[in-house]
Amino acid sequence: MKTAASLLLHACCGPCMTVVCEQLQREGFEITAFFYNPNIHPWKERERRLQTLIDYADSNGINLVIDKEYPLEENIRMLLDAENRCYACFEDRLTATADRARELGIENFSTTLSVSPYQNQSFIMEAGSAASEKSGVRFIYRDFRECYRESIRISREEEMYRQPYCGCVFSERDRYLKLKSPGQI
Numbered sequence: 001m002k003t004a005a006s007l008l009l010h011a012c013c014g015p016c017m018t019v020v021c022e023q024l025q026r027e028g029f030e031i032t033a034f035f036y037n038p039n040i041h042p043w044k045e046r047e048r049r050l051q052t053l054i055d056y057a058d059s060n061g062i063n064l065v066i067d068k069e070y071p072l073e074e075n076i077r078m079l080l081d082a083e084n085r086c087y088a089c090f091e092d093r094l095t096a097t098a099d100r101a102r103e104l105g106i107e108n109f110s111t112t113l114s115v116s117p118y119q120n121q122s123f124i125m126e127a128g129s130a131a132s133e134k135s136g137v138r139f140i141y142r143d144f145r146e147c148y149r150e151s152i153r154i155s156r157e158e159e160m161y162r163q164p165y166c167g168c169v170f171s172e173r174d175r176y177l178k179l180k181s182p183g184q185i
């Protein structure tokens, strides 16, 4: 009998996790979810998104690894110094995922970020490929945008918390000013 290939799935939040996890499981991957999102500001918002993910993982029997570090100062400094803060943000999270997969002996990694129709898919692909090259862990890129509406439907049905902005304090401001983030298309 063929054993399922292991995959560490970077999860930005519960709603995006729903459809992505299901699809990758259908492809035969054995999923471990990974929460590492120091880009979510402020603390309360991060806790709220994390709790939603924990509840979803618990009720669906998904193994979840949580990185409890919250290097807020470093994160803000990194976003401010970056040529394009969204690329830097994807790179940081995908590099951490690839490194954690290697530590855990997991063969592949992927991300729920590509379910969003607002995010720059080329950035996600590029940042994931760079992380894969450095770590030696295979990056599984899928364009999950077709599942976006379904993720909204499921999250509404299950009364999950849906965040009103991308994550960082800059995107929280941009939401009110109706500005696009530099990783948005």
Ligand code: SF4
Pocket (backbone or CB within 6 Å): 039, 040, 079, 085, 086, 087, 089, 090, 166, 167, 168, 169, 170, 171, 181, 182, 183
């Ligand atoms: S807008 Fe979103 S992707 Fe861009 S830096 Fe902020 S949290 Fe990261």
